[in-house]
Amino acid sequence: MKFNSLTGRFAVLASCAAALGCGLAQAQTTVTEPWVRGTVAQQKATGMFAQITSAKGGRLVSASSSAAGVVEIHEMSMDGNVMRMRALPNGLELPAGKAVALKPGGFHLMLMDLKQPLKAGDTVPVTLVVQAADGSKETVEVKAPVKALNAAPAMDHKH
Numbered sequence: 001m002k003f004n005s006l007t008g009r010f011a012v013l014a015s016c017a018a019a020l021g022c023g024l025a026q027a028q029t030t031v032t033e034p035w036v037r038g039t040v041a042q043q044k045a046t047g048m049f050a051q052i053t054s055a056k057g058g059r060l061v062s063a064s065s066s067a068a069g070v071v072e073i074h075e076m077s078m079d080g081n082v083m084r085m086r087a088l089p090n091g092l093e094l095p096a097g098k099a100v101a102l103k104p105g106g107f108h109l110m111l112m113d114l115k116q117p118l119k120a121g122d123t124v125p126v127t128l129v130v131q132a133a134d135g136s137k138e139t140v141e142v143k144a145p146v147k148a149l150n151a152a153p154a155m156d157h158k159h
């Protein structure tokens with residue numbers, strides 16, 4: 001009987017997965033093209049980038065990763081000739097239905113206190129927390145592949 005109930009449960013899980021989201025809140029936020037910049041030995045911080053779209057709008061309020069002690073939401077911008085990076089104390093606004101780009105030279109997630117160097121081919125699990133206008137929170141699990149340090153896209157010319 002025990003075996004039967006176990007297989008029954010597996011069958012239910014499988015059909016849930018196939019139907020995308022039975023019993024779960026409908027995902028409002030989608031994350032596409034996630035990636036993390038690889039690091040060299042001793043390097044303790046790096047950036048994660050992606051496209052984030054919130055269907056109904058919201059705010060990226062926090063993030064975490066098992067690969068990092070701390071994850072902050074950062075903005076990079078030019079201040080005269082100086083590139084500055086700052087944490088966004090209120091998180092990142094996600095306008096309804098509009099993709100927000102986290103990219104080198106702009107918004108990014110800063111993975112700090114890295115537990116180990118990140119090499120191309122690794123995958124970094126990151127959990128994003130998005131708060132809706134009504135205060136409800138949605139967590140989004142992202143698996144971000146690591147790209148080699150020198151494999152930055154052509155647009156990344158600001159560093």
Ligand SMILES: [Cu+2]
Pocket residue numbers: 047074075085086108109110
């Ligand atoms: Cu940063």
